[in-house]
Amino acid sequence: MAYLPKLPKGAQPDRDYEVTYIAKPKISHPSLPQNDLGLTTRDYEGAVSTLCAGCGHDSVTAALIQAVFELSVEPHMLAKMSGIGCSSKTPAYFVSQAHGFNSVHGRMPSVTTGANTANRDMTYIGVSGDGDSLSIGVGQFVHAIRRNLNMCYLIENNGVYGLTKGQFSASADIGSKPKKGLPNQQEPIDPASTALALGATYIARSFSGDKEQLVPLIKGAIMHSGFSLVDVISPCVTFNDHEGSTKSYAHTREFYHHVANIDYVTPSEEITASYKEGDAMPVHLRGGDTIVLRKLDRDYDPTSRADAFKFLRDRFNAGEIVTGLLYVNEERAEMHELMGNTDIPLSQLPYDGLHPGSAELRKLQGRYR
């Protein structure tokens, strides 16, 4: 039976018709603030989430919407990349006029690498989970960092597999109790210190319950030229939010240690504020923008890889969850610079310039005669 729902002009099936085909009400209040493109946050929304009520991931989605809205990212210049899992479903829930690519389990980084190689003009946001990035996809996660792929890589980290009903993931802490069965005994993989060891150039950690901290960290991650990791503790309300879990809302709130945050300064804004030594410092991004780093812990220096590593390990051993901007390095070139690629996206090069023609073909065969 032919079934072709009539959609409003310009509508996309996924935005308004995900799963149920029931349109998400699209009511904009006239007083909603607009960004530089004249768009409101409503223009950055996606389909209705199908995740569990109270899922941390939905808060991350809201923070993402806020971040791309504030940065005035053109929706169709945004590529939303993901793998498989609860986290990887979320690209359907924001910016429906962006291009989404829901790939296979653990392989989002490779698809993003190829896409970015072909078109460096797009903004790339990858949304992954602890299973997707730290188990099945750990190889691709590691190598995207090595290449300093220019993307914002979010891990919605809840310590469990949700869709398969509550198995531990590789980020589960030792002693963390599952809903059923025995506590985890294996060393967790911490994405932030792993990324630090591998040379990632922007590393942040945050909490889905702290939008105020999360939004600027995501904005910085998008603006940063190179690989940005934002590890977001995002509790699973169904399988990992109970007493004894180290990835619950309660546990995260209790052991939260906020070390540094950033403010994003638009290029037009003159930096007039004076920064008190140790409190705030401007960081000039390779793209020409500036972020202002605000330190909340005087012992912490997010520009020193060695200090950051030691600090993270010490606080981790003390049972604390260090959040904020953990490390930033604007010295290292991103993938395209390292490869020496042309400024025009490779996918947009006219064919005429890509081959030397028949006469040259005859000539170059001299060596095979």
Place this chain on the structure above:
Amino acid sequence: MASVNDVVIKIATVNGTGSASANGLLRKAIFRMGVPVVGKNYFPSNIQGLPTWYEIRVTGKNYHCRSDRVDFMVAMNAQTYAHDLAEVEPGGCFIYDSTWPRSSLLNREDITIIGIPLSKMCNEHFEGARARILMKNIAYVGAIAALLDVDLDIIKGLLEETFAEKQHLIASNMEAIHIGFDHTRENFPCPLPARVEKMDATKGHIVIDGNTAAGLGCMYAGATVGAWYPITPSTSLMDAFRMFCARYRVEPETGKRTYAIIQAEDELAAIGMVLGASWMGARSFTPTSGPGISLMSEFIGFAYYAEIPAVLYNVQRTGPSTGMPTRTQQCDLLSCAYASHGDTKHVLLFPSDPAECFYMSPQAFDLAERLQTPVMVLTDLDIGMNDWMVPELDWDDSYVPDRGKVYSAEDLEEMENFYRYLDVDGDGIPYRTLPGVHPKGAYFTRGSGHTKLGAYTENSADYKEVIDRLLVKWDTARTLVPEAEIRYSKLNKAAILTLGSGDGACKEALDRLENHGVVLNYCRVKAFPFTADVGEFIDQHDVVYVVEQNRDAQLRSLLINDIEADQRKLVSVLHYDGMPINAGSVVDGVLAEIAKGRAA
């Protein structure tokens, strides 16, 4: 029996000793004398120290496959003397380095044994261990030149071309040539009755390997993103692409590249990169071999279902598992045709030689983009890494890449809504958009169940509608892929059907079978799905000998499965020992089947 311009020279050396350039020099010299040649490498999966062979078939009749015999063995590796000695055809010739006496091994009465003190002479003429080893290789070329009457001026000309920048090497290499040449002339009757004589049969031809030709083809096809994980025997394909791009794809003003090559962390990532780049609209490809296809399979199924173009080269090697990585087979036909879980089938192209590797490259990209699906070019180690004489490659300057059905920003501006998986034209191929082009072109690419509008679904009817439409696309693919090469005469009710590198062996076998009174028609399939002419060809015969290089008759299975060919007619002739197929094995196979009564 060897005769003038019908000689097979096999050179046994140790790998890592620099013999490749000496062997290439000899092969090129014969080619420059106007005589067709075939060059085959038999090498170990090893860097240094194990036996390796190079075989030059001098073939005045211009046959393209490996020969069945060795007339002339240059045994430079003491490790393999016994083996090499046994391989020489009666009446043939065995040359060894007589610096050290090894008479106990050299005990064949039916061949001529020639000992030349190559090491001794080279040690007297050259300084340093490395130079002595290299020059010993050049010296045996001189010895062969004397015995086979290869033109020394041509050898000198080749050296002058090779060492144009290093003049002193021309003199020292010529000295080494003369060491071998003069000694042989003085001590043995030269030339031998089986020798090389100038012809005029190589004009307008080149000698090239398939991987180089395919890499060149990718550059001409306008590929801009290559992602790969190194694997024998496909590695030299990306090496070639890199070499040609370094020459022709660097912007003169900026020094920046108009190509990107990404060495991936594994094959899973390599194909993911290809899909990401293709999704963005770049022509993107990955070269690999069988184990790589196994790893890529999940993504290949994704590309089939999400309808993303991709070009893969599978330079097949001997399986299963690691198998014999430096030996050849056509053993991945089924694993490529149906790669990935679920209902999937993929377009395959089967080049038969390096020239087709070149021409089928733009064709593969055109088909991938037209059909929005992965296209796999199935070559093998024999095509990819051996030296084939083919007509000079030609390029049509009017070629325009077929980018398939892609809506532009202008198209989208005028449209009310864009739906990704609608069969607008009834050919099973929907329209796609490229990211970043227009807000209306945005859609969600996914491997999960989707409707024709592009939305996620778990609805049976919506799911089925899309998966059934892919069958319509498959029928369209059948009309777009290249037709078979067919030699047909109504007089014959039996035929040979083959693919890829089986071509040369089968064509030579047809000539030889005629001498046995067996005259057969011929069909070489060039693609999967099979074009209509393949089914018609089978229908017109009582028996079709299906010649392929695997144990399980995979081509035969594909014929039965894809076009419901009458399986009683399809008689398998299989060659799967890892060596390139030769005419002898085809002739023997067909005659054995005829003896069993399976003839027309």
